[in-house]
Amino acid sequence: MKGIYFDGKKAVYREDLPKPERKPSQSLIRVVMADICSTDREILKGYRPDFKGIMGHEFIGEVLESGQEELVGKLVAGELNEGCGDCIYCRTGREKHCLSRRTIGMSRDGCFAEYMALSTHLLHPLPEGLEPELAIFTEPLAAALEIVKQVRPDPSLNAAVIGDGRLGFMIAQVLSLTGIDLTVIGKHPEKLKLFEPFAKTVLMDTYLEGDGYRSLKGEECFEYVVDAAGNPSGIRLAMSLVRRMGTIILKSTYAGSTDIDLSFFAVNEVTLVGSRCGPFAPALKLLKEGRLRFPPVELYALSEYERAFASRAFKSGFRM
């Protein structure tokens, strides 16, 4: 079958990949559409040095074979993390933290291919009438909803999202639904325009001073700051934006490490919350109800992967 294979250093388009076989606990899926996420671009930069395999983790597919008969022929979205099923994390609803989990497109074959096999319990059928073009946002939207699940922000306070990319867009849309006073901080005036219907927008440069960020008064600061910058500048800006006793939610994942002063968190009693994948069911519900808006996805054939990866569209991906 056709697919985009990461050989440990770069992405390669191949037509000789074996069609996957499903285990009894898995379903065989024909991938209909798959989107590129910044995590995929980080993999190309070395975020997962040990990974070799088919890339991609955001997809919509049609179930071809499954132990769960009623799923056959249905369109589904799928979660990323396939756990072992019997460790303490898997048994307590934390499968995404299973130490021997295999994550599609990151530690096992992913969805940039014609077919994939995935654990049946990770599949979520699309609600009636929800188009794949919109449903493809389920995974990143679920990741944004995880913030609300973890932090339960007080809607009478204020929040800032650092990052004007796709993840920032999902997070800002979700936070705006709570009614909170919301500001989005980014580097790109043209991207920030997309946020204007539902958030205040500020250019990151406004906060620069010398080599770092200027110190702010409490009134200028935020109770909740979400770092979705996708690079180490995000946490540093978050630390100057957050109010004392406020909360920083860390969403960025990137290759490499960063130096920060941890005493800042002790002295200012700031809570740092790490946040990754989130719940699919409410994401599908929000998409079905049409309460969120997204620019269209730019779609390519698998063989055009170089153009797809280089695209500057809000979201690019593949139609199989």
Ligand SMILES: [Zn+2]
């Ligand atoms: Zn993703």
Ligand SMILES: [Zn+2]
């Ligand atoms: Zn496990």
